[in-house]
Amino acid sequence: MTSLWWAITLTVATCYGWKFAGLSVPEKVLEHRLTVRAAGLIPVGLLGALIAVQVFAGDHRVVFDARAAALVVAVGLLVVRAPFLVVVFGAAGAAALIRLV
Protein backbone atom coordinates (compact mmCIF):
# COMPACT_ATOMS: atom_id res chain seq x y z
CA MET A 1 0.00 0.00 0.00
CA THR A 2 1.13 3.55 -0.68
CA SER A 3 1.56 5.97 2.22
CA LEU A 4 -1.57 7.77 1.04
CA TRP A 5 -3.65 4.60 1.43
CA TRP A 6 -2.13 4.02 4.88
CA ALA A 7 -3.02 7.58 5.88
CA ILE A 8 -6.58 7.09 4.61
CA THR A 9 -6.88 3.81 6.55
CA LEU A 10 -5.60 5.50 9.71
CA THR A 11 -8.05 8.40 9.29
CA VAL A 12 -10.95 5.98 8.75
CA ALA A 13 -10.03 4.08 11.93
CA THR A 14 -9.55 7.11 14.19
CA CYS A 15 -12.57 9.08 12.95
CA TYR A 16 -14.91 6.09 13.30
CA GLY A 17 -13.27 5.32 16.65
CA TRP A 18 -14.20 8.78 18.01
CA LYS A 19 -17.81 8.40 16.90
CA PHE A 20 -18.20 4.89 18.33
CA ALA A 21 -16.46 5.85 21.59
CA GLY A 22 -18.93 8.71 22.05
CA LEU A 23 -21.85 6.29 21.98
CA SER A 24 -20.02 3.89 24.32
CA VAL A 25 -17.98 5.80 26.91
CA PRO A 26 -19.61 6.49 30.31
CA GLU A 27 -20.74 10.12 30.58
CA LYS A 28 -18.57 10.86 33.61
CA VAL A 29 -15.36 10.54 31.59
CA LEU A 30 -16.40 12.97 28.87
CA GLU A 31 -18.34 15.57 30.79
CA HIS A 32 -15.31 16.70 32.79
CA ARG A 33 -14.95 20.47 32.59
CA LEU A 34 -11.48 20.39 31.00
CA THR A 35 -12.43 17.76 28.40
CA VAL A 36 -15.44 19.80 27.34
CA ARG A 37 -13.33 22.96 27.03
CA ALA A 38 -10.61 21.22 25.00
CA ALA A 39 -13.23 19.72 22.68
CA GLY A 40 -14.57 23.19 21.88
CA LEU A 41 -11.13 24.71 21.40
CA ILE A 42 -9.59 22.03 19.13
CA PRO A 43 -11.61 22.85 16.00
CA VAL A 44 -11.11 26.61 16.53
CA GLY A 45 -7.31 26.43 16.92
CA LEU A 46 -6.81 23.85 14.19
CA LEU A 47 -9.08 25.51 11.63
CA GLY A 48 -7.35 28.84 12.29
CA ALA A 49 -3.98 27.23 11.57
CA LEU A 50 -5.32 25.32 8.56
CA ILE A 51 -6.78 28.46 6.96
CA ALA A 52 -3.54 30.40 7.44
CA VAL A 53 -1.37 27.69 5.88
CA GLN A 54 -3.86 26.99 3.11
CA VAL A 55 -4.02 30.66 2.09
CA PHE A 56 -0.66 32.23 2.92
CA ALA A 57 1.96 29.44 2.75
CA GLY A 58 4.18 29.29 -0.32
CA ASP A 59 7.36 27.27 -0.75
CA HIS A 60 8.58 27.63 2.86
CA ARG A 61 7.60 31.27 3.04
CA VAL A 62 4.58 33.46 3.61
CA VAL A 63 3.11 34.81 0.37
CA PHE A 64 0.21 37.07 -0.55
CA ASP A 65 -1.29 36.01 -3.85
CA ALA A 66 -4.72 35.38 -5.44
CA ARG A 67 -5.60 33.05 -2.54
CA ALA A 68 -5.42 35.97 -0.07
CA ALA A 69 -7.78 38.03 -2.24
CA ALA A 70 -10.10 35.01 -2.44
CA LEU A 71 -10.14 34.80 1.37
CA VAL A 72 -11.26 38.44 1.55
CA VAL A 73 -14.09 37.59 -0.88
CA ALA A 74 -15.00 34.59 1.33
CA VAL A 75 -15.17 36.83 4.41
CA GLY A 76 -17.45 39.23 2.55
CA LEU A 77 -19.75 36.38 1.48
CA LEU A 78 -19.88 35.01 5.04
CA VAL A 79 -20.74 38.45 6.42
CA VAL A 80 -23.77 38.59 4.13
CA ARG A 81 -24.66 35.01 5.19
CA ALA A 82 -24.12 33.36 1.82
CA PRO A 83 -24.54 29.54 1.78
CA PHE A 84 -21.48 27.27 2.10
CA LEU A 85 -21.17 26.40 -1.58
CA VAL A 86 -21.48 30.04 -2.66
CA VAL A 87 -18.63 30.94 -0.28
CA VAL A 88 -16.39 28.10 -1.50
CA PHE A 89 -16.92 28.51 -5.22
CA GLY A 90 -17.16 32.31 -4.95
CA ALA A 91 -13.65 32.33 -3.47
CA ALA A 92 -12.44 29.92 -6.16
CA GLY A 93 -13.94 32.10 -8.87
CA ALA A 94 -12.30 35.22 -7.42
CA ALA A 95 -8.86 33.55 -7.41
CA ALA A 96 -9.36 32.28 -10.96
CA LEU A 97 -10.41 35.74 -12.15
CA ILE A 98 -7.39 37.43 -10.54
CA ARG A 99 -5.02 34.94 -12.17
CA LEU A 100 -6.72 35.52 -15.51
CA VAL A 101 -6.13 39.31 -15.59
Place this chain on the structure above:
Amino acid sequence: MGDAAPADRRIIIDSLGVGIATGVYGVSFGAIATTSGLSVLQACVVSLLVFTGASQFALIGVIAAGGSPFAGALTATLLGSRNMFYGLSIAGRLKTRGWRKAAAAHVVIDESTAMSITRDTDRQARLGFYCTGWSVFVLWNLTTLVGAAAGQSIGDPRTYGLDAAVGAAFLALLWPRLTTWPVRLIALTGAAIALGLVPFAAAGVPIIAGGAIAVLLGMRLQVDA
Protein backbone atom coordinates in the same frame (compact mmCIF):
# COMPACT_ATOMS: atom_id res chain seq x y z
CA MET B 1 -51.12 10.64 18.95
CA GLY B 2 -53.11 13.23 17.01
CA ASP B 3 -50.24 15.71 17.00
CA ALA B 4 -47.50 13.19 16.41
CA ALA B 5 -47.90 12.74 12.66
CA PRO B 6 -47.61 16.43 11.59
CA ALA B 7 -44.69 16.93 13.99
CA ASP B 8 -42.96 13.84 12.58
CA ARG B 9 -43.53 15.00 9.02
CA ARG B 10 -42.03 18.38 9.91
CA ILE B 11 -38.94 16.72 11.39
CA ILE B 12 -38.51 14.48 8.34
CA ILE B 13 -38.83 17.42 5.93
CA ASP B 14 -36.42 19.58 7.93
CA SER B 15 -33.94 16.70 8.18
CA LEU B 16 -34.05 16.00 4.44
CA GLY B 17 -33.54 19.72 3.79
CA VAL B 18 -30.43 19.76 5.94
CA GLY B 19 -29.34 16.51 4.29
CA ILE B 20 -29.60 18.00 0.81
CA ALA B 21 -28.00 21.33 1.73
CA THR B 22 -25.07 19.62 3.44
CA GLY B 23 -24.76 16.68 1.09
CA VAL B 24 -24.01 18.83 -1.93
CA TYR B 25 -20.75 20.08 -0.30
CA GLY B 26 -19.46 16.68 -1.38
CA VAL B 27 -18.91 18.18 -4.84
CA SER B 28 -16.30 20.55 -3.46
CA PHE B 29 -14.65 17.78 -1.45
CA GLY B 30 -14.47 15.45 -4.46
CA ALA B 31 -13.11 18.14 -6.79
CA ILE B 32 -10.47 19.35 -4.32
CA ALA B 33 -9.50 15.77 -3.38
CA THR B 34 -8.65 14.69 -6.91
CA THR B 35 -6.88 17.96 -7.71
CA SER B 36 -4.84 17.43 -4.49
CA GLY B 37 -3.51 14.09 -5.71
CA LEU B 38 -6.09 11.54 -4.58
CA SER B 39 -7.56 9.12 -7.12
CA VAL B 40 -11.32 9.04 -7.67
CA LEU B 41 -11.41 5.76 -5.74
CA GLN B 42 -9.49 7.27 -2.81
CA ALA B 43 -11.78 10.32 -2.71
CA CYS B 44 -14.85 8.04 -2.64
CA VAL B 45 -13.38 5.73 0.01
CA VAL B 46 -12.67 8.74 2.23
CA SER B 47 -16.26 10.02 1.91
CA LEU B 48 -17.76 6.56 2.45
CA LEU B 49 -15.65 5.54 5.44
CA VAL B 50 -14.31 8.72 7.12
CA PHE B 51 -17.58 10.61 6.58
CA THR B 52 -16.97 13.75 8.60
CA GLY B 53 -16.49 16.86 6.47
CA ALA B 54 -13.92 18.97 8.31
CA SER B 55 -11.60 15.98 8.83
CA GLN B 56 -11.87 15.02 5.19
CA PHE B 57 -10.97 18.55 4.07
CA ALA B 58 -8.09 18.59 6.57
CA LEU B 59 -6.66 15.34 5.21
CA ILE B 60 -6.60 16.56 1.61
CA GLY B 61 -5.70 20.14 2.57
CA VAL B 62 -2.48 19.11 4.31
CA ILE B 63 -1.56 16.82 1.41
CA ALA B 64 -2.31 19.57 -1.14
CA ALA B 65 -0.07 21.96 0.86
CA GLY B 66 2.81 19.48 0.46
CA GLY B 67 2.56 17.87 3.89
CA SER B 68 3.00 14.14 4.47
CA PRO B 69 -0.17 12.01 4.30
CA PHE B 70 0.37 11.14 7.98
CA ALA B 71 0.42 14.80 9.03
CA GLY B 72 -2.87 15.00 7.14
CA ALA B 73 -4.23 11.95 8.97
CA LEU B 74 -3.18 13.37 12.36
CA THR B 75 -4.87 16.72 11.64
CA ALA B 76 -8.01 14.91 10.46
CA THR B 77 -8.00 12.77 13.61
CA LEU B 78 -7.75 15.80 15.92
CA LEU B 79 -10.60 17.55 14.11
CA GLY B 80 -12.70 14.39 14.29
CA SER B 81 -12.51 14.27 18.07
CA ARG B 82 -15.58 16.49 18.44
CA ASN B 83 -17.77 13.70 17.08
CA MET B 84 -17.07 11.78 20.30
CA PHE B 85 -18.79 14.54 22.26
CA TYR B 86 -21.69 14.56 19.83
CA GLY B 87 -22.02 10.81 20.34
CA LEU B 88 -22.05 11.28 24.08
CA SER B 89 -24.76 13.93 23.94
CA ILE B 90 -27.15 11.77 21.90
CA ALA B 91 -26.31 8.26 23.19
CA GLY B 92 -29.00 8.51 25.89
CA ARG B 93 -31.67 9.23 23.30
CA LEU B 94 -30.62 6.70 20.64
CA LYS B 95 -30.28 3.81 23.14
CA THR B 96 -28.82 1.43 20.56
CA ARG B 97 -26.65 -1.64 20.90
CA GLY B 98 -24.98 -4.24 18.69
CA TRP B 99 -24.86 -3.68 14.93
CA ARG B 100 -27.43 -0.87 15.13
CA LYS B 101 -25.07 1.07 17.36
CA ALA B 102 -22.14 0.37 15.02
CA ALA B 103 -24.20 1.72 12.10
CA ALA B 104 -25.56 4.71 14.04
CA ALA B 105 -22.02 5.68 15.10
CA HIS B 106 -21.04 6.16 11.45
CA VAL B 107 -23.53 9.02 11.00
CA VAL B 108 -22.68 10.87 14.24
CA ILE B 109 -21.76 14.23 12.64
CA ASP B 110 -22.45 17.96 13.19
CA GLU B 111 -25.75 18.00 11.31
CA SER B 112 -27.34 14.78 12.62
CA THR B 113 -26.53 15.84 16.19
CA ALA B 114 -27.90 19.34 15.71
CA MET B 115 -31.16 17.99 14.23
CA SER B 116 -31.55 15.57 17.13
CA ILE B 117 -30.60 17.06 20.50
CA THR B 118 -33.29 19.76 20.57
CA ARG B 119 -36.28 17.37 20.19
CA ASP B 120 -38.93 16.94 22.88
CA THR B 121 -39.13 13.15 22.80
CA ASP B 122 -36.59 10.36 22.27
CA ARG B 123 -38.59 9.11 19.30
CA GLN B 124 -38.40 12.51 17.57
CA ALA B 125 -34.72 12.79 18.44
CA ARG B 126 -34.08 9.45 16.74
CA LEU B 127 -36.16 10.48 13.72
CA GLY B 128 -34.14 13.71 13.30
CA PHE B 129 -30.85 11.90 13.83
CA TYR B 130 -31.35 9.04 11.36
CA CYS B 131 -33.13 11.07 8.65
CA THR B 132 -30.47 13.76 8.70
CA GLY B 133 -27.49 11.42 9.09
CA TRP B 134 -28.38 9.02 6.32
CA SER B 135 -29.66 11.63 3.86
CA VAL B 136 -26.36 13.53 4.26
CA PHE B 137 -24.51 10.22 3.85
CA VAL B 138 -26.22 9.25 0.59
CA LEU B 139 -25.89 12.70 -1.01
CA TRP B 140 -22.38 13.37 0.27
CA ASN B 141 -21.12 10.18 -1.35
CA LEU B 142 -22.93 10.69 -4.66
CA THR B 143 -21.70 14.26 -4.96
CA THR B 144 -18.16 13.26 -3.96
CA LEU B 145 -18.08 10.91 -6.95
CA VAL B 146 -19.35 13.67 -9.26
CA GLY B 147 -16.86 16.23 -7.93
CA ALA B 148 -13.96 13.76 -8.00
CA ALA B 149 -14.62 12.78 -11.61
CA ALA B 150 -14.93 16.46 -12.61
CA GLY B 151 -11.81 17.42 -10.66
CA GLN B 152 -9.74 14.80 -12.44
CA SER B 153 -10.66 16.02 -15.90
CA ILE B 154 -10.12 19.77 -15.55
CA GLY B 155 -6.33 19.99 -15.58
CA ASP B 156 -4.47 22.52 -13.39
CA PRO B 157 -6.75 23.29 -10.42
CA ARG B 158 -5.14 26.71 -9.96
CA THR B 159 -6.71 27.91 -13.22
CA TYR B 160 -10.11 27.51 -11.56
CA GLY B 161 -8.97 28.84 -8.19
CA LEU B 162 -9.64 25.48 -6.55
CA ASP B 163 -6.53 25.91 -4.36
CA ALA B 164 -8.24 28.98 -2.87
CA ALA B 165 -11.46 27.04 -2.32
CA VAL B 166 -9.98 24.98 0.54
CA GLY B 167 -9.23 28.02 2.70
CA ALA B 168 -12.72 29.35 2.04
CA ALA B 169 -14.24 25.97 3.01
CA PHE B 170 -12.32 25.96 6.31
CA LEU B 171 -13.31 29.55 7.02
CA ALA B 172 -16.97 28.73 6.36
CA LEU B 173 -16.71 25.83 8.82
CA LEU B 174 -15.01 28.00 11.44
CA TRP B 175 -17.18 31.12 10.98
CA PRO B 176 -20.22 30.07 13.11
CA ARG B 177 -17.88 29.42 16.08
CA LEU B 178 -16.28 32.88 16.03
CA THR B 179 -18.98 34.44 18.20
CA THR B 180 -16.84 35.98 20.96
CA TRP B 181 -13.53 37.85 21.04
CA PRO B 182 -11.68 35.24 23.14
CA VAL B 183 -12.62 32.56 20.58
CA ARG B 184 -11.47 34.80 17.71
CA LEU B 185 -8.20 35.33 19.57
CA ILE B 186 -7.64 31.57 19.80
CA ALA B 187 -8.28 31.11 16.06
CA LEU B 188 -5.92 34.01 15.22
CA THR B 189 -3.26 32.58 17.55
CA GLY B 190 -3.41 29.24 15.72
CA ALA B 191 -3.10 31.07 12.40
CA ALA B 192 -0.22 33.32 13.51
CA ILE B 193 1.86 30.51 15.02
CA ALA B 194 1.31 28.29 12.00
CA LEU B 195 2.45 31.05 9.63
CA GLY B 196 5.43 31.84 11.85
CA LEU B 197 6.56 28.22 11.53
CA VAL B 198 6.05 27.96 7.75
CA PRO B 199 9.62 29.05 6.85
CA PHE B 200 11.27 26.63 9.30
CA ALA B 201 9.15 23.50 9.65
CA ALA B 202 8.23 20.65 7.34
CA ALA B 203 4.83 21.07 5.67
CA GLY B 204 2.04 19.84 7.93
CA VAL B 205 3.92 20.62 11.15
CA PRO B 206 2.84 24.31 11.32
CA ILE B 207 -0.84 23.27 11.25
CA ILE B 208 -0.55 20.80 14.11
CA ALA B 209 1.80 22.98 16.20
CA GLY B 210 -0.28 26.13 15.64
CA GLY B 211 -3.48 24.31 16.50
CA ALA B 212 -1.97 22.68 19.61
CA ILE B 213 -0.49 25.90 21.01
CA ALA B 214 -3.76 27.77 20.37
CA VAL B 215 -5.70 25.08 22.27
CA LEU B 216 -3.22 25.21 25.19
CA LEU B 217 -3.56 29.01 25.31
CA GLY B 218 -7.33 28.65 25.33
CA MET B 219 -7.14 26.14 28.20
CA ARG B 220 -4.82 28.48 30.11
CA LEU B 221 -7.10 31.51 29.57
CA GLN B 222 -10.18 29.34 30.26
CA VAL B 223 -11.85 30.26 26.97
CA ASP B 224 -15.16 28.52 26.29
CA ALA B 225 -15.53 27.86 22.58
